[in-house]
Amino acid sequence: MDDQTVLKKTPLHALHLSLGAKMVPFAGYDMPVQYPAGVLKEHLYTRTDAGLFDVSHMGQVVVKARSGTYADAAMALESLVPVDILGLKEGRQRYGFFTDEHGCILDDLMITNRGDHLFVVVNAACKDTDVAHMKAHFSDCDVTLLEDRALLALQGPRAEAVLAELWPDVVDMKFMDVCDASLHDAACIVSRSGYSGEDGFEISVPAENAEQIARALLEDLHCMPIGLGARDSLRLEAGLCLYGNDIDTTTSPIEASLEWAIQKARRPGGERAGGFPGARRILDELTNGTSRRRVGLKPQGKAPVRSHARLFADSEGKTELGEVTSGTFGPSVEGPVAMGYVPAQYAEPGTQIFAEIRGKYLPMTVARLPFITPTYKR
DSSP states (O other), rough: OOOOHHOOOOHHHHHHHHTOOOOEEETTEEEHHHHHEEEEHHHHHHSEEEEEEEESSSEEEEEEEETHHHHHHHHHHHTTSSSSSTOTTTBBBBEEEEEEETTTTTEEEEEEEESSSEEEEGOOOOGGHHHHHHHHSSSEEEEEEEOEEEEEESSSTHHHHHHHHHHHHGOOOOBBEEEEETTTEEEEEEEEEEEESSSSSEEEGGGGGGHHHHHHHHHHHTTOOOOOHHHHHHHHHTTOOOOOTTBTOHHHHHOTTOGOOOOOOOOSTSSTTTTTTTTHHHHHHHHHHSSEEEEEEEESOOOOOTTTTEEEESTTTEEEEEEEEEEETTTTTTEEEEEEEEEEGGGGGGGGEEETTEEEEEEEEEEEESSSSSOOOO
């Protein structure tokens, strides 16, 4: 069967085709990997101006307690994530992850306090299993996957100015704020967040208004459409994980260097410590450390080192350490960048290790993440 006949389409599919996008299958959807400008120019443009991404394949989920109180929805979600949801203020968003009974990551997600309910954005490939996971564990909450909305990401130093043309109040938002906004009379939800390391926004819009709003944003001379190719290189330069590559059901949050996302209330000694799947392992690793860590990697030379390249302690390939989980050329840093897992004793920045590339052992240096300086508006 032709893949094209079974792939889902986002509400912006016709727009992508009209803009000359090269389309590829991604997470069950026909998605734009690049436009005529190409990945390199799209990447650099997002770092200097503003790039518009279609991320409508992501899952947008409402979790609402039948009691109507936020606290009940927050406590339900806290039973599945090691994150402080109860303490999240209304109109604020937080990063988190579902964990399994082994203390590994089922998916990562963004969680917003919307007053009387939670608004949760999950990864496209995991959205059906994530919804089923929540429904199976929440006896007193309704879990609804919103099928009638699109999701746009507007990223880059000019993103605020571009969005302000449609909605002037955006200038008052800080990083991780979430607000209701009327764009072209459509009821939208705007968060000041994203996946590029730049200031920017994610905009949930009614599907029927998605193309109109996207075209209005693209009318700005400082905004251009960006595909999945540049999205990947941008997030890798920013040191951000991709589920299925850098984190999955074989990695714990502490191994993945994501302990910053576990707030004090859920840690050992906190008022709501534990109480989530895999808590024993995760709390132990928070206290005692873990045997391996996700690190940044800078290969020598200009050639990128791709995912699954094996990592070694020596240039003869005698002592294997782990593997690269993401790797590409970083246009902003003008060189290759990668991430991977190494034993904790090799995780110190500046440590030299080697990647096996076609039978040769290429020197790499363990590097601090991120590779670029984020420009979030705090």
